[in-house]
Every structure is written in C-alpha cells, then in structure tokens.
Amino acid sequence: MTVVFKRTEGLTEKPYHYCPGCTHGIIHRLVGEVLEELGVLGKSIGVAPVGCSVLAYDYFNCDMHEAAHGRAPAVATGVKRVLPDQVVFTYQGDGDLASIGTAEIVHAAHRGEKITTIFVNNAIYGMTGGQMAPTTLIGQKATTSPYGRDAAHAGMPLRISEMLATITGAVFVERVSVDTPANIRKTKKAIKKAFEVQIEGKGFGIVEVLSTCPTNWGLTPTEAIKWLQDNMIPYYPLGNFRTPEEVK
Amino acid sequence: MAKAKGKVSFKEDLCKGCELCTTVCPVNIIEMDRKRINIKGYHPAAVKEMDKCIGCANCATICPDVVITVEREIEK
Amino acid sequence: MAKILMKGNEAIGAAAIKAGCRFFFGYPITPQNEIPEYMSREMAKAGGVFLQAESEVAAINMVYGAAGSGARVMTSSSSPGIALKQEGISYIAGAQLPCVIVNISRGGPGLGGIQPSQADYFQSTRGGGNGDYRLLVYAPSTLQEAVDLVMEAFEAADYYRNPVMVIGDGMIGQMMEPIEFKEPAKRELPSKDWATIGTNGTRKPNIINSLSLDAAELERMNIRLQEKYDIIEQNEVRYELYNMENAEVVIAAYGTTSRIVKNAIAALKEEGINVGLIRPITLWPFPMKAFDEIPATAKALLSVEMSMGQMIDDIKIASSGRWPVHFYGRCGGMIPTPNAVVEKVKEIIGGAK
Numbered sequence: 001m002t003v004v005f006k007r008t009e010g011l012t013e014k015p016y017h018y019c020p021g022c023t024h025g026i027i028h029r030l031v032g033e034v035l036e037e038l039g040v041l042g043k044s045i046g047v048a049p050v051g052c053s054v055l056a057y058d059y060f061n062c063d064m065h066e067a068a069h070g071r072a073p074a075v076a077t078g079v080k081r082v083l084p085d086q087v088v089f090t091y092q093g094d095g096d097l098a099s100i101g102t103a104e105i106v107h108a109a110h111r112g113e114k115i116t117t118i119f120v121n122n123a124i125y126g127m128t129g130g131q132m133a134p135t136t137l138i139g140q141k142a143t144t145s146p147y148g149r150d151a152a153h154a155g156m157p158l159r160i161s162e163m164l165a166t167i168t169g170a171v172f173v174e175r176v177s178v179d180t181p182a183n184i185r186k187t188k189k190a191i192k193k194a195f196e197v198q199i200e201g202k203g204f205g206i207v208e209v210l211s212t213c214p215t216n217w218g219l220t221p222t223e224a225i226k227w228l229q230d231n232m233i234p235y236y237p238l239g240n241f242r243t244p245e246e247v248k
Numbered sequence: 249m250a251k252a253k254g255k256v257s258f259k260e261d262l263c264k265g266c267e268l269c270t271t272v273c274p275v276n277i278i279e280m281d282r283k284r285i286n287i288k289g290y291h292p293a294a295v296k297e298m299d300k301c302i303g304c305a306n307c308a309t310i311c312p313d314v315v316i317t318v319e320r321e322i323e324k
Numbered sequence: 325m326a327k328i329l330m331k332g333n334e335a336i337g338a339a340a341i342k343a344g345c346r347f348f349f350g351y352p353i354t355p356q357n358e359i360p361e362y363m364s365r366e367m368a369k370a371g372g373v374f375l376q377a378e379s380e381v382a383a384i385n386m387v388y389g390a391a392g393s394g395a396r397v398m399t400s401s402s403s404p405g406i407a408l409k410q411e412g413i414s415y416i417a418g419a420q421l422p423c424v425i426v427n428i429s430r431g432g433p434g435l436g437g438i439q440p441s442q443a444d445y446f447q448s449t450r451g452g453g454n455g456d457y458r459l460l461v462y463a464p465s466t467l468q469e470a471v472d473l474v475m476e477a478f479e480a481a482d483y484y485r486n487p488v489m490v491i492g493d494g495m496i497g498q499m500m501e502p503i504e505f506k507e508p509a510k511r512e513l514p515s516k517d518w519a520t521i522g523t524n525g526t527r528k529p530n531i532i533n534s535l536s537l538d539a540a541e542l543e544r545m546n547i548r549l550q551e552k553y554d555i556i557e558q559n560e561v562r563y564e565l566y567n568m569e570n571a572e573v574v575i576a577a578y579g580t581t582s583r584i585v586k587n588a589i590a591a592l593k594e595e596g597i598n599v600g601l602i603r604p605i606t607l608w609p610f611p612m613k614a615f616d617e618i619p620a621t622a623k624a625l626l627s628v629e630m631s632m633g634q635m636i637d638d639i640k641i642a643s644s645g646r647w648p649v650h651f652y653g654r655c656g657g658m659i660p661t662p663n664a665v666v667e668k669v670k671e672i673i674g675g676a677k
Contacts (some may be wrong), residue, residue, distance in 0.1 A: 001255055007306040007317035016313055020290065021266035025312025042525035047389070057531045063520035065392050066533040068415055071385035074377065078397070079372045079388025082347060086522045103387070107378035125457065138300040169349075181272050181306040214266075 021221020070101025112169030130216030172205035254303020265290030333358035346372030384412030394519030413454030418534030422481035439657025440494035571600030
C-alpha cells in the first residue's frame with residue numbers, strides 16, 4: 001500500500017488550538033501542502049493576523065511575521081519589497097481583512113503587490129467571542145447584533161471578492177468553500193493558482209474561503225457545514241472572479 | 249474491474265471529536281468511539297471495518313486536525 | 325569635503341541613504357513632504373525602494389515588515405501622522421526590531437496647524453503607543469546635527485534592535501543650512517540571524533512577534549526590554565552645556581528653540597546677566613546628570629519650549645526640587661522671540677531678588 005495522504009511538511013508538529021470542527025485547520029493544511037508541493041517552503045514568509053489564527057505563526061513551517069489587526073497586507077508589502085524573490089503571504093480572517101484592514105487589502109491589491117492573501121470568511125468574529133463582522137449575514141445573530149443583523153442599521157454584508165475584483169492589480173480573485181471534500185480539493189487548486197500567480201510575478205492574488213465557526217454560530221461542526229451551504233454560499237457565490245489569462 | 253483497497257490510521261490524541269469525517273465517508277465505516285475518550289477528553293473517531301475502506305481520503309481531506317493518514321492499493 | 329546647502333527635509337533623506345537606508349515608506353503630511361519626495365527621486369538610484377503608502381498606519385506596518393526582513397528602513401511624518409503610527413511603533417519595539425522614525429513636528433492637538441512646534445515631547449518620550457517601551461529620541465538643533473543624528477540613528481537602531489526617533493520641528497524641516505555627511509562612529513553590530521528571510525530549509529522558522537499570551541513569559545520579555553533600556557540610558561545620553569559658568573539662571577531648551585535661547589543668552593550677557601543652557605540632544609534618555617552640573621550660583625531653572633510645557637516635567641524630575649522651575653513657551657506655531665526669553669529671565673531674577 002502507498003501512503004496517499006499524510007501530514008504535510010508545510011505544517012509544524014504543533015497541534016492546533018482551534019475549536020473542534022474549525023475549518024482553519026483544513027485551510028492551514030492546504031496552504032502548507034501547496035507551499036510544500038511548489039517547493040517554496042524555504043523561501044516563504046507568512047504574515048499572521050489578529051483573530052483565531054493569531055497563532056498561525058506556530059503552525060506554518062516557514063518564517064512567520066506577526067501583524068497588527070488588519071495590517072498584514074502592509075507588513076507583507078514591507079517584506080516583499082525587501083525580499084522580492086521570496087514567497088510572501090497573508091492569512092487573514094473577516095474581521096482582520098474586511099473590517100479594520102480594508103484600506104490595507106485594497107491598497108495591496110491596487111498596487112498589484114506580488115503577495116498572496118488567504119481570506120478566511122466565517123461571517124463572524126471568532127477569537128473575541130462572536131461579534132458581528134462586516135460579512136455577518138442579514139438576520140444572523142452575533143453578540144453585537146443580538147437581534148440579528150439589520151441592513152438599515154449596519155448595512156448589507158460585504159462581498160470582498162467582488163469588490164477586489166474591480167481593482168486592476170488584483171489579477172487572481174477566487175471564492176471557494178471548505179464544506180465538502182470536493183470543494184476542499186477545489187480550494188487547494190485555487191490556493192495553488194494564487195501562489196503561482198505570485199511566483200510568476202503577475203500580481204496580487206486572493207482566495208476567499210467560506211468557512212465555519214461552530215462555536216460562535218452555536219452549532220455542531222456538522223450543522224455548521226450545513227448552515228454554510230444553506231446560507232453563505234447563496235450570498236457569497238463560489239467561483240473565479242479574476243484570473244490572468246495564462247494561469248487559467 | 250479495478251478495486252481500490254484502503255487503510256486509514258488515526259492519531260487519536262489529535263482528534264477533537266468534531267465528527268466531520270463520519271459525514272463524508274462513502275462506505276460509512278467511521279464511527280465516534282463512544283466507549284472511550286482520548287487525552288483531550290473527546291470521543292475519538294475510529295474505523296472498525298477496515299476491509300471496507302477504499303482509500304478515497306475524503307475523511308483526511310475534511311479532518312481539521314490532520315488526524316488521519318491514508319494508504320491505498322489498487323487491486324487488478 | 326565641501327559643505328552643501330540643503331533643505332532640512334532633503335538633508336535628512338540624503339543622510340538616511342548615506343547611512344545605508346534602502347527602504348522608505350511614508351505618506352504626505354506638511355511640513356515633511358520633501359522627505360518622501362526626496363526619497364521618491366533618490367532611493368531607486370541608490371538601489372533602494374521608495375513606496376508611498378496609503379496611510380501613516382500602513383507605512384509604519386510596512387516598516388515593521390521590512391525591519392523584520394533585516395533591512396535598514398525609515399519612515400517620516402509629522403505629529404498627527406506620528407499619532408497614527410503609535411500602534412506600529414509599539415509592535416516594532418515589542419518585537420525588538422530596528423527602524424528610524426522621523427517626526428517633523430507641527431502644532432497640535434488634533435489637526436492643529438502646519439507651523440513648527442515642540443508639542444510631541446510627551447508623545448515621543450512617554451510611550452505614545454501602548455505598553456512599557458522606550459524610543460531612543462534624538463532632537464537636533466541644526467541641520468548638520470540632524471544629518472549626523474539620522475546617520476547615528478541607523479547604527480543605534482541596529483545595535484539595540486529598537487526603533488529610534490529623530491524629532492525636528494517644521495523649521496528644521498524647511499530651512500536650508502550648509503551640511504556635510506560624516507561617517508558616524510561605527511558600532512559592532514550583531515548579525516540579523518533573527519530576520520524572516522526564508523529558512524532555505526537550513527534552519528527552524530524565525531518568528532517576528534510581540535505577542536506572549538503567557539503572563540510570566542510576557543513579564544520576562546518586558547524585563548529583557550527594560551534591561552536594554554537601562555543600557556541605553558547608561559550609554560546614549562547626549563546633551564550640550566552652554567555658558568554655565570556662574571550662571572544665575574539655567575535654561576533648558578532643545579531643537580531650534582535652543583538657538584533662540586542662545587541669542588537671548590548673548591543679549592543678557594551684554595546686560596551683565598549670566599544665563600546658562602542645558603540643551604538635551606537625546607530627549608530619551610533625558611540628560612538627568614546634566615542637572616548635577618548646574619553651578620552653585622544658579623537660583624532658578626527655566627524651561628523654554630514651543631509647547632504648553634512638556635519637557636518641564638523631566639526638568640522637575642532631574643532637578644529634584646533643588647531649584648524653582650519656571651516655564652516660558654509659545655505654541656500653535658508661534659515662535660518664541662529672544663526678547664521674550666530675555667524678559668522672562670529678568671522677571672525670574674527680579675522675583676528672586
């Protein structure tokens with residue numbers, strides 16, 4: 001028998017601190033696998049966010065840099081401008097990227113910064129205990145929208161992929177989901193393409209990954225997957241929004 | 249007809265009992281072992297009928313904690 | 325080497341490049357715009373990178389990333405922009421990274437004004453950002469000193485693995501004086517083997533980080549930082565003593581204000597009144613010991629600042645109640661005149677008599 005699936009070298013040995021069923025675990029693994037398969041682990045520098053994955057620097061088996069909340073794309077810009085031949089990525093949640101960090105992500109895309117962003121969208125603030133995020137759905141209850149998100153008060157949820165796809169410098173924009181093994185495999189393909197776009201010097205790439213937060217959604221991991229399928233995918237459609245022709 | 253034969257192994261101390269693997273196994277052989285708890289205090293996932301495993305790796309693909317290693321052999 | 329006439333902001337930019345700075349991230353704000361503009365023209369010629377960031381916040385975070393990657397990197401701004409950078413500065417200090425931050429300060433608070441002031445003393449020396457950290461803060465009074473201190477700043481930043489601030493006011497930024505570039509005293513610099521440049525498969529990953537969720541570990545980290553700051557306090561204090569012999573009143577002033585004070589001292593001397601000057605060149609560490617060199621003839625101290633009185637707190641600490649401490653200042657962009665300082669000294673002496 002041949003081993004067809006084992007732990008990637010792209011992850012350290014450290015067990016994750018994430019909640020049971022948290023899709024961060026899957027997405028971290030996919031990034032690690034992609035970096036290992038592309039042979040770039042030794043030249044990768046990742047920038048960790050503030051959020052549940054604030055400790056991401058303990059899990060990726062490459063040089064890692066902390067960033068303040070939302071600032072990862074700016075930190076990554078500093079790294080990439082100093083080390084243009086290295087592979088630089090940010091890993092950010094929806095509070096980090098879509099709330100406090102909107103200027104930084106827009107301008108990294110606008111400059112066509114040759115970095116890769118993995119954007120984990122679980123429609124809520126995880127680490128701080130379940131507050132409303134810009135991506136929280138209408139009617140969805142969170143600790144700061146206890147009666148359900150109301151569009152008149154807080155606006156409609158923010159579609160980041162569609163927004164960034166209007167920026168010329170964002171040459172690869174794709175939204176994926178980790179709700180089924182098939183979609184997880186598609187997510188890995190998208191992540192790989194996004195890194196290839198950077199390696200080929202084409203510009204900024206972002207993969208938005210629809211994810212679950214069982215703990216703060218108040219659901220079991222299995223129920224959370226269903227909630228994602230029933231509620232998030234209809235509002236945040238999966239698909240590629242931009243790709244450089246050659247990478248397609 | 250070629251038939252895949254598989255074998256999975258679980259690093260049960262990493263399992264957090266999330267049960268996602270049980271929902272994606274096409275031959276339904278993964279169960280949470282309700283008779284035991286692991287060092288983290290969860291019922292770990294386990295397979296009893298390993299001979300039915302086809303080595304598709306769906307379980308390992310969805311496992312958030314990299315608990316599962318998958319081996320496969322194609323019989324002709 | 326012949327001196328060249330340069331505008332302060334441009335001289336600061338040129339000094340940074342001479343000191344080996346190859347990365348500059350900044351944002352426009354009056355009265356320091358000539359710094360990013362100079363860098364946008366000259367950095368690439370020196371083989372470096374200039375990038376105008378989307379905000380001062382983004383710029384300091386780009387500095388954070390570049391510093392973590394082992395580069396000599398600088399940002400510049402003015403008071404409200406420096407306020408925006410405080411979060412990033414705290415992170416850089418916590419992660420123990422080197423960088424140089426230039427503040428060409430203007431009137432505040434808030435949007436304030438665009439004219440010179442010294443109202444960022446607290447911001448520079450009392451944190452500014454959160455947590456227990458210090459910046460080495462240089463306050464030049466001439467363009468030559470600005471050039472020398474900017475070059476020194478890069479050496480000190482690398483030596484101590486700490487952010488270093490060079491603070492001038494709008495006058496320093498805007499005026500032109502003859503300057504020359506001199507090599508700073510070379511420090512023995514440790515290698516940057518902590519930098520995140522890629523493991524190359526030959527070592528464990530480096531992590532640049534200021535977070536410690538474990539309280540005991542965070543305390544240990546802070547104690548290590550404090551030990552570093554103690555060394556900086558022992559070794560890096562700089563100040564100038566001027567006309568201290570038989571001084572009746574000793575003035576403390578820094579930056580361009582000290583030059584105005586020197587004019588006042590000359591005028592007072594003609595009237596037979598002897599006034600000395602302690603000119604801090606490092607605002608942190610503050611030259612506490614300079615106050616032990618005040619002669620027995622002195623009856624009072626006077627802080628002259630372009631603010632409502634911020635350095636005066638350190639003067640009170642340093643003088644430990646040995647002399648009454650007076651204050652004269654202008655703010656909002658109003659510049660003190662030598663005459664006004666003369667009148668204040670006479671008022672103090674008149675009162676003392």
